[in-house]
Amino acid sequence: xxxxxxxxxxxxxxxxxxxxxxxxxxxxxxxxxxxxxxxxxxxxxxxxxxxxxxxx
Amino acid sequence: xxxxxxxxxxxxxxxxxxxxxxxxxxxxxxxxxxxxxxxxxxxxxxxxxxxxxxxxxxxxxxxxxxxxxxxxxxxxxxxxxxxxxxxxxxxxxxxxxxxxxxxxxxxxxxxxxxxxxxxxxxxxxxxxxxxxxxxxxxxxxxxxxxxxxxx
Numbered sequence: 001x002x003x004x005x006x007x008x009x010x011x012x013x014x015x016x017x018x019x020x021x022x023x024x025x026x027x028x029x030x031x032x033x034x035x036x037x038x039x040x041x042x043x044x045x046x047x048x049x050x051x052x053x054x055x056x
Numbered sequence: 057x058x059x060x061x062x063x064x065x066x067x068x069x070x071x072x073x074x075x076x077x078x079x080x081x082x083x084x085x086x087x088x089x090x091x092x093x094x095x096x097x098x099x100x101x102x103x104x105x106x107x108x109x110x111x112x113x114x115x116x117x118x119x120x121x122x123x124x125x126x127x128x129x130x131x132x133x134x135x136x137x138x139x140x141x142x143x144x145x146x147x148x149x150x151x152x153x154x155x156x157x158x159x160x161x162x163x164x165x166x167x168x169x170x171x172x173x174x175x176x177x178x179x180x181x182x183x184x185x186x187x188x189x190x191x192x193x194x195x196x197x198x199x200x201x202x203x204x205x206x207x
Contacts, residue, residue, distance in 0.1 A: 012138045020069035023089070024114040029103065032116065033091040036101035036149055039197065040093065046186040049147070049179060049199060050097065 061130040066138070071100070073135040074107060079122025086128065087114055088135040093149065100139075102150040104132055116153040129164045136200070140176070144202050151197035161198060166191045177201050 023029070062075040071090035076083050087107030090100040105116030122128075140146060152158030165178060169191060172178060179186045180195030189198070 012134075012141065014063070015073070015138060016063070016065045017068050018065045018074070020067045021109060022112060023070060023072070024087075024107075025112045026114065028116075029089075029114050032103050032114075032153075033093060033101060036091065036151070037093045039151065040099065040149060043181055043184065043186070043197075045097065045099070045147070045199065046179060049177070049186065049201060 059130065060127050061134055062127060064131060064135055064138070071139055071143075073138070075131050075135075077120055077122045077124055077128055079120070079124050081120055081122045084120045084122060085109065086131075088132055089114065090139050090146075090148070097147060098143070098145050099147045099149060100143075102132075102136065102148060105153070116157075125160070129160060133164060133168070140200065140202055146202075148200040149197065150200070158196065159194070162195055165189060165198065172200075175203055177203060 062077065065074045066072070067074075073088040075086050075088075077086055085107045087103075087105065089103040091103050093099050093101045103114060103116060105114045106118040106120065107114055136148065136150075140148065150161055152161055162180075165172065169178065169189065177200070178189035179199040180189045180193065181187075181197040181199075182193060182195050186199065189195070
């Protein structure tokens, strides 16, 4: 049974939804994203991780 | 899992969560962001730090010193689980902004690995390789993916 997908606005109980105030605009935030991309490009995800993982 | 945590709020449009760290240094707003880094593989990066709403600035090197590290980490963990629950096909990459923060992630994964492993697969990166997470090993980064239930 595959886990059901919630919509983006559907948070767990106890998590209040607030009006969007947007993503950080500072260059550092984008640098962090680019650093992560570079890390993954340099160290690709393991093949087993890319396949759907079955639970025995 | 230790459930002492702060109240989370979630952005109505974006995969972002906020909470307020409370302590001797005052109230510090924190942001937990999930940055899409590979659309095809639905791979997200975990970005976490102090959030300055007035400047839309996220600072993941700030040292709050509110003496609530465990409570903060518990809250980040809850945000991660909620995000993964809402996005069951997502894969998550996490790496601290410093080695010591990566160690904090690792310590918390290790503390809760039995519970986490029921629903998720955790991998750690070290010596140039990804491998299944082991408790007493230091890693440079982590991957998290939900197990596909075949009931």
